[in-house]
Amino acid sequence: MDSDAWVIPLAEAATVDQQQIGGKAAHLARLHQTGFPVAPGCCITVAAYERFLQANQLPLMIQMELGRKPLEDLRWEELWDSALRIRNRFAEAQLPGQVEHAIRRAVRDLGSRTPLAVRSSAPGEDSANRSFAGLHESFLHVVGEDDVVESVRLVWASLWSDAALLYRQELALNPLHSRMAVLIQEMRIEDCSGVAFGRDPRMEDSENAVVEAVPGPCCELVDGSVDPDRWLVHRASRQVVRFTPGRRDGDPQNEPLLAQHDLESLLALLDRVEAHFGWCPDIEWTGRSDRSTVLQARPITRGRLDPNDKRPWYLTLRPDQRRLRQLGQLVAEQLIPELRELGDRLAAEPVEQMTDSELADCIEARLAQLNRWKQIYWDDFIPFAHGVRYLGVYYNDAVHPEDPYEFVGLLRGVAMLAGQRNRSLQALADQVRESQELRNAIQQIVLEQSVPGEGANDRWVDRLSSLAEGDRFVKAFQSFARQFMDVAFGGHRLIDEPTPLLQNILELASRSAATRGTKEGQQSQEGPTAGDLEQRLLAAVGTDRHDEAREVLRLARLSWQLRDDDNLLVARVESQLLRALHVAGTRLKTSGRLNADAKITADAAERIGAAMSEPNGQPVLLPTTEEVTSHPMRASSGDSPRQLVGQPAAQGLASGNVRLVRGPQDLGRFQAGEVLVCDAIQPMMTHLVPLASAVIERRGGMLIHGAIIARELGIPCVNGVAHVVELLQNGQYVTVDGYLGIVTMGPPEFNLELLERQDGG
Amino acid sequence: MTDEPLLESTGSKQASANAAARQDDLRDLIERLTLEQPYAVLCTQGKGQPYGSLVALAVTDDLSSAVFATPMTTRKYRLLCDCDHVALVIDSRSQSVDDMMQIEAVTATGRAKQLSPGTEFEQMARLLVGRHPQLDVFVRSPSTAVFRVEIIRYFHVSRFQEVRQWIPTRG
Numbered sequence: 001m002d003s004d005a006w007v008i009p010l011a012e013a014a015t016v017d018q019q020q021i022g023g024k025a026a027h028l029a030r031l032h033q034t035g036f037p038v039a040p041g042c043c044i045t046v047a048a049y050e051r052f053l054q055a056n057q058l059p060l061m062i063q064m065e066l067g068r069k070p071l072e073d074l075r076w077e078e079l080w081d082s083a084l085r086i087r088n089r090f091a092e093a094q095l096p097g098q099v100e101h102a103i104r105r106a107v108r109d110l111g112s113r114t115p116l117a118v119r120s121s122a123p124g125e126d127s128a129n130r131s132f133a134g135l136h137e138s139f140l141h142v143v144g145e146d147d148v149v150e151s152v153r154l155v156w157a158s159l160w161s162d163a164a165l166l167y168r169q170e171l172a173l174n175p176l177h178s179r180m181a182v183l184i185q186e187m188r189i190e191d192c193s194g195v196a197f198g199r200d201p202r203m204e205d206s207e208n209a210v211v212e213a214v215p216g217p218c219c220e221l222v223d224g225s226v227d228p229d230r231w232l233v234h235r236a237s238r239q240v241v242r243f244t245p246g247r248r249d250g251d252p253q254n255e256p257l258l259a260q261h262d263l264e265s266l267l268a269l270l271d272r273v274e275a276h277f278g279w280c281p282d283i284e285w286t287g288r289s290d291r292s293t294v295l296q297a298r299p300i301t302r303g304r305l306d307p308n309d310k311r312p313w314y315l316t317l318r319p320d321q322r323r324l325r326q327l328g329q330l331v332a333e334q335l336i337p338e339l340r341e342l343g344d345r346l347a348a349e350p351v352e353q354m355t356d357s358e359l360a361d362c363i364e365a366r367l368a369q370l371n372r373w374k375q376i377y378w379d380d381f382i383p384f385a386h387g388v389r390y391l392g393v394y395y396n397d398a399v400h401p402e403d404p405y406e407f408v409g410l411l412r413g414v415a416m417l418a419g420q421r422n423r424s425l426q427a428l429a430d431q432v433r434e435s436q437e438l439r440n441a442i443q444q445i446v447l448e449q450s451v452p453g454e455g456a457n458d459r460w461v462d463r464l465s466s467l468a469e470g471d472r473f474v475k476a477f478q479s480f481a482r483q484f485m486d487v488a489f490g491g492h493r494l495i496d497e498p499t500p501l502l503q504n505i506l507e508l509a510s511r512s513a514a515t516r517g518t519k520e521g522q523q524s525q526e527g528p529t530a531g532d533l534e535q536r537l538l539a540a541v542g543t544d545r546h547d548e549a550r551e552v553l554r555l556a557r558l559s560w561q562l563r564d565d566d567n568l569l570v571a572r573v574e575s576q577l578l579r580a581l582h583v584a585g586t587r588l589k590t591s592g593r594l595n596a597d598a599k600i601t602a603d604a605a606e607r608i609g610a611a612m613s614e615p616n617g618q619p620v621l622l623p624t625t626e627e628v629t630s631h632p633m634r635a636s637s638g639d640s641p642r643q644l645v646g647q648p649a650a651q652g653l654a655s656g657n658v659r660l661v662r663g664p665q666d667l668g669r670f671q672a673g674e675v676l677v678c679d680a681i682q683p684m685m686t687h688l689v690p691l692a693s694a695v696i697e698r699r700g701g702m703l704i705h706g707a708i709i710a711r712e713l714g715i716p717c718v719n720g721v722a723h724v725v726e727l728l729q730n731g732q733y734v735t736v737d738g739y740l741g742i743v744t745m746g747p748p749e750f751n752l753e754l755l756e757r758q759d760g761g
Numbered sequence: 762m763t764d765e766p767l768l769e770s771t772g773s774k775q776a777s778a779n780a781a782a783r784q785d786d787l788r789d790l791i792e793r794l795t796l797e798q799p800y801a802v803l804c805t806q807g808k809g810q811p812y813g814s815l816v817a818l819a820v821t822d823d824l825s826s827a828v829f830a831t832p833m834t835t836r837k838y839r840l841l842c843d844c845d846h847v848a849l850v851i852d853s854r855s856q857s858v859d860d861m862m863q864i865e866a867v868t869a870t871g872r873a874k875q876l877s878p879g880t881e882f883e884q885m886a887r888l889l890v891g892r893h894p895q896l897d898v899f900v901r902s903p904s905t906a907v908f909r910v911e912i913i914r915y916f917h918v919s920r921f922q923e924v925r926q927w928i929p930t931r932g
Contacts, residue, residue, distance in 0.1 A: 060895035643835070653834070653904050735834045739902040744834040 006048040006102040009109075010041045010185070020045050022121030022181035027277070027297045034276055036269075037293045041116075041185030042106045046123065048099045049156055049180050056093035062086060062160060068645060068741075071168060073722050076314050077701030078647065080389060083162040088396055088404040090157035095149060103152060104145045106184065115141045115187040118151040120158060122180045135163040135315075136180070140219060141187060148184065154397070155182050163315055188295070190287035192257050193218035194228060198270045198280035199235065201300050209235045211266055213257040214246065218284050218295055229257045238264050258288065265289040273297050319383055319390070321548075324555045327384040331566075332558055335376060339569045342369065346576035347486060351583050359584050360613035366577040367605045373570050381566040387559030388703055394552050395533075398540040405702055408711070410537070412530045414557050416564045418686045418709075421484040425687050428476055429508035435469040439509060442502050446668075449499045460498070477501075488574035489684040490663035491601045493582070495575065500668025507672045507691050564705070567683040577602055584612050588620065598622035641745060644721050647700050648741035649707035652716030655735040656693040658728045661685060675736060677728050681706030689713060694736035696743055698724045710738075718743055787927045788824070791867050791915050794851055795820040795827075799892060803829065804848040805840035812840055818849065819892035825929040827869065827910040828885040830900045838906055847873045847910060865919050871912040885909050 013021055013029035021029070021043040032038040053059055065082045074082070095103075110116060120136035137158035139151040158164065159180040164173060194213035200206035212228035227246035234241055240263070243256065258266075266285065269292065273281045277297070284295040319327060346369075351362060388411065395407035432439050445460045461478075464470035477498075485494040485501065494501070528536075534553065541549045581600050588594035588611055600608070604622050611620045659674035660666065667685060670676070676692040678685070680699035689695060689709045693716075697706045700720020710717035716738030721727075724743075728734065735744045801818040804811060814837040816829040827849060831838050841847070852866035876882040886907055890897050899905055914928045 057894040060893075064895040651903075737832060737834050737904045739904040740832050740899065742832060742834065744832075 006045060006051070006099045007106045008043045008045060009106070010038070010043060010183075013043050016043075016045075019123045019179075020047065020181065022046070022123050022183070023298065024119065024121040024296055025181055025183040026121075028183070028185075028294070031273070031276070031294055031297060036272070036276075039117075039185040039188050039293055039295075041110065041183060043121065044103060044106075044152060044182040044184065046179040046181045048102070049182075051096050051099055052093065052153075052156065055096045056089075058089060058093060061089055066165075068647070069720070069722055071165070074165075075700055075720070076162070076166065077699075077704060078720050079165045080162040081647070081700075081702050083160055083165060084392060084396070084404050086160040087154065087157040087393070088401075090153050091150075091396065091400055092402075093153070095153070100149060103149055107145045107148045110184070110186060112144060115143050115189075116148060117183075117185050117187050118142050118148060118155055119183045119185070120155050120180060121183045122159060122178075135161065135167060137161065138219070140217065152182050152184075156180050163318070166314055188286050188293045189217070190291060190293075191215060192288055193284075193286035193295075194257075195282065195284050196266045196270055197282050197300055198274055199300065200232065201282065207235055208232045208241055209267055209270060211258065211263055215248075215257060218286055231258070231263060233263055233267060235267065235270075238267055262288045265292065269294070319386055321390070321552065321555075324384065324387050324390060324559075325551070327380060328387065328555050328558050331380055331384045331562055335380060336562060336565065336569065339373060339566070339573070342373075343486075343569055343572040343576065346573065347482075349576075351580045354583075356584075356587065356612045356615065359580060359587075360609050363577070363580050363584060363605055363609035363612065366573070366580055367602070367609070370570075370573050370577050370602070373573055377566065377570055381562070384559050385563040387555040388563070391552055391556035392703075394549070395537055398549075399536055406527075406533065408703070408708075409527055410530050410533045410553060411557060411560045412712075414561045416561050417484075417568050418564050418683055421480075422687050422690060424480050424484065425505065426508060426690070428473065428480060429505050429511075431469065431473050431476070432505055432509040435467075437467055438464070438469050438473060439506065441467055441470070442506055446499055446503050446506065460502075484568075486575050487568055487571035487684050488578055488602070489571065489682065490665075491578075491599070492664040493575045493578050494664065494667075494684065496582075497664070500664070503668035504670065504687060504691070507670065511672050511691070564683055571684060574602060577605060581605060581608055584608050588612070593617070593619045595619075595621050595624070597624040599624060641727050643745065644718075644724060644727065644743040646696070646718040646721035646724075646741050646743070647702070648738050649697075649700075649702055649704075649719045650695070650710035650715060650717035650738050652694070652714065652738045653735070654694040654716050654738075655733065658730055658732045658734055659692075660725060660728065660730055661688065662725065675734055677724060678706075679725055680704065681709070689715065694738070695719075696721055696724055696728070696734075696736060698722065787917055787925050790865065790919075791917055791927060792824060794853060794865055794867050794917075795824065798851045798853060800851075801827070801829070802850040803837060804850065805837055805844070806846070807840040807843050812836060816849075817889070817893045817896060818851070819889045821888065823929060823931065824915070825912055825931045826885075827871075827912060828889045828907065829910070830886075830889060830896065830905050830907045832902075833904050833906050841873050841875070841906075841908060845872045845874065847871060849910060849912075862920050864921075865917070867918070868916040869910070869912045870914055870916075871910045873908045873910045876907045876909055881909070882907060 008016055008021065010025070010029050010032055013025060014033035016026070016029070018026040025043040028038050028041075029043070065086055107116070117138065117140050119138040122136060135158075137155050139154070142148050142151050159178055160173075192213055192215060194211060195218070196212075197210040200208050200210050209232075211231045211233060214226045214228045216226075227248055229246045230244040232241040232243075233239065238260075240260070245256065265288070269285070270281060270283065273283060273294070277299075279299040281297050282300045283297045285292050286295055287293055346366065349362070351359060354362060391410065392404075392407045395401070395410070396404055399406070401407075432442060441464055445463065449460065461474055464474050481495050481498065481501070487494055537549055537553070538546055578600065581602070581604070585594060585598065585600040585608060588608065589596050589598070593611060594608075598604075598620075599622060607620055607622070611617055654675070656673055656675040658677050659670050661670065661676060661678045664684075667688065670688050670691055672691045673693050674691070675694045675696060676688055677696045678698075680697055681689065681695065681704070683705060686705060686709050689706070690713055695706050695710045695715060695717040697704075697717070697719040698721060699706075701707065704719065707717050707719055716736045718736055718738055718741050720741075721743060728745075732745065733747055737744070795818075799817060801816055803814045803816045805814070806812065814831075814835075816831065818827055818829050820827045831841075847870070849869045849871075850866060851869070852864060854864050854866075857863035876885055886900050889907070890900055900907060912929055914926055917925045917927065
């Protein structure tokens with residue numbers, strides 16, 4: 001193929017098929033030909049992308065990656081993981097010689113020191129029915145041949161970004177047919193940029209145009225990081241209907257960024273573009289009046305937003321470094337200390353001594369606080385948790401590691417509340433292991449208290465305290481419970497139920513020291529240290545970017561730490577609501593105003609609070625306590641799963657009996673050596689993981705709790721196994737292959753010793 | 762267990778020469794089919810019970826060996842450990858669903874041997890990954906076993922019932 005087919009100058013691209021250069025480039029090429037102000041540049045064609053793909057056999061890899069299970073069953077975290085792996089393969093892949101040569105020549109023609117914009121231009125991306133602004137990547141201020149080639153690779157990879165995969169059906173993404181062209185243009189650096197819509201995009205029949213402007217480059221408006229000035233302008237008369245100034249921190253002058261003649265100039269531009277193409281345009285522009293340049297022109301999308309569509313929210317989960325820094329400061333310095341202080345304060349309140357009226361107020365206040373913090377969890381904590389993913393992409397772009405998750409090693413040793421809790425629990429287990437007398441007594445208590453009775457908690461405390469080592473154990477246990485178990489899980493306060501925890505401690509104590517030693521030994525020997533990886537990152541980015549890299553690392557470590565702590569701290573506030581509800585519930589039951597078998601949950605808070613505030617109100621009837629004792633198998637008889645497929649989330653191979661953990665009622669039943677099977681490992685159940693021989697979860701992702709802890713402990717983990725809780729049963733023997741991401745039912749049909757011999761060499 | 766005896770060649774010199782020419786032709790047919798078809802049905806057995814598994818396959822240039830990989834947690838792996846006598850069925854049915862007479866199939870019989878890390882493992886893994894690049898991670902996983910099948914002979918079937926055999930020479 002002639003090298004001209006790989007790269008076409010924008011000035012010669014006006015007649016090229018849009019399928020070859022994508023909508024964005026095709027529109028700009030036509031505007032350029034007609035004399036509109038468009039920056040010079042070139043298009044890397046779809047054929048070049050196809051050549052790159054075929055030369056590296058990437059379609060097969062994409063099919064493997066996305067074909068593991070139905071795409072609609074993949075959670076967003078799993079899509080992100082798939083996108084990261086695809087991106088890594090694109091970044092590693094070699095550009096075919098002719099394609100690379102053509103791109104380098106085009107960059108030299110534009111000027112080897114000229115700052116360039118490298119932008120996606122996918123066919124069909126910008127039609128009237130589809131507009132996917134921001135789903136694909138663009139790189140600005142790219143200078144030099146090497147950096148442009150690198151950016152082109154990443155723009156190609158962004159055809160398979162997490163965002164694009166979320167919208168795969170609308171984009172008609174297909175590993176065999178989807179294509180991507182790339183537009184390279186000289187950067188235009190002006191002091192003001194924005195967008196302009198030929199009509200208000202929210203109303204089909206609007207007579208008004210909409211203009212938005214921000215200081216500096218347009219990308220900051222498009223990615224939402226800067227609030228724009230906004231004008232609604234009558235299209236025909238050019239009269240401003242409404243002006244809304246942008247709220248921008250540190251903007252010294254509150255003057256509107258555009259004057260009337262700037263607006264008129266932009267509306268004239270809209271008129272000309274509309275006349276040229278025959279559709280009402282949405283343009284991105286930079287520079288005022290006669291200095292303005294068209295960065296992009298496309299038809300206004302007709303599609304309307306579905307209010308139930310959660311995908312736009314996911315798109316907000318890609319904060320840039322500036323946003324992460326703001327979030328980090330807010331979360332670490334303000335919200336987490338406030339939340340911790342709230343938990344402490346609520347725990348210290350003497351709800352048992354409150355009058356009914358005070359208790360009603362207390363319940364109302366605690367419910368409001370819990371709801372507020374749940375909202376903050378969605379608005380601030382979850383977006384900040386993406387600091388880790390930001391680091392992942394940053395590290396991979398700089399270092400190009402073979403393993404796309406090598407960056408997780410940078411987070412080793414970050415002190416998390418759950419880790420501290422697990423170490424304290426192990427210390428309690430060590431005490432039990434050392435004293436046969438203590439162990440026997442706890443075993444007896446656990447047996448007797450499988451059905452807890454009134455005052456049972458006090459009795460076990462008295463019994464243990466009378467033993468030689470018992471008092472020390474009881475004090476440590478109670479301190480542990482106050483510090484770590486005052487959390488709500490599945491509607492229960494774990495601090496109220498000591499028996500499951502005592503059972504877990506017995507199981508932890510039963511693990512032989514040799515077994516623990518082996519696992520911990522493996523963990524410490526595996527892979528490079530966090531320090532090694534940090535040096536690798538710093539060396540890769542170069543001295544000029546050391547401060548930036550350290551900042552990315554700092555934010556990632558902070559987000560890693562807080563993503564766990566925030567869950568536990570919110571659960572602590574919920575626990576304090578439950579505490580108040582339990583006191584109120586007991587009073588209402590005693591006075592016959594609540595059914596005796598009512599289950600006290602946070603969902604009933606308003607009704608219980610109202611009943612407390614009205615002494616003569618109607619009796620309240622709440623649903624009764626029900627424990628799930630068995631779960632129907634999803635598969636019918638004769639159609640049973642033999643091997644389940646998920647994602648290999650922590651390496652290793654292990655067999656064991658299934659233990660389903662569906663809620664707090666299952667925590668105490670967990671026995672050492674069992675395979676932990678659950679919907680998703682919650683922060684409140686991570687202390688079970690050291691007991692498990694393997695972990696299987698329905699929820700998928702390489703960076704979720706279960707996967708992280710299993711990797712740290714050297715326990716195999718397969719996650720993202722659809723319907724696993726319904727498909728497996730307690731006691732069923734399974735083999736978990738954390739290398740391949742498969743779970744095999746039935747007795748093992750292989751020789752583990754043989755595998756170890758081969759693995760060990 | 763023993764392999765069935767080879768079929769004896771009979772007839773005149775001319776018939777032998779014709780047979781040799783047909784054999785060359787047959788070799789090409791088998792080679793083409795193994796190059797066109799990336800997958801095969803692996804036939805194993807245990808305690809008299811046959812078992813079939815679809816595998817991704819690659820065949821050496823001289824057609825004397827085939828390579829495939831399997832997770833060690835599978836039934837086929839256990840059966841292979843118990844008995845190394847296997848058959849592989851490679852066919853073109855997906856290309857000729859509407860015309861049975863156009864379907865070609867090859868059954869290769871031989872012995873399967875699990876490869877330990879080393880030169881031979883590397884060569885065969887490279888051959889398999891070269892044919893199926895998407896299996897790179899799978900083939901290199903510690904819980905995956907790579908098997909080389911030493912092919913003793915091929916049976917080629919065309920036009921529904923026309924069957925010929927060919928014995929590869931090693932080298």
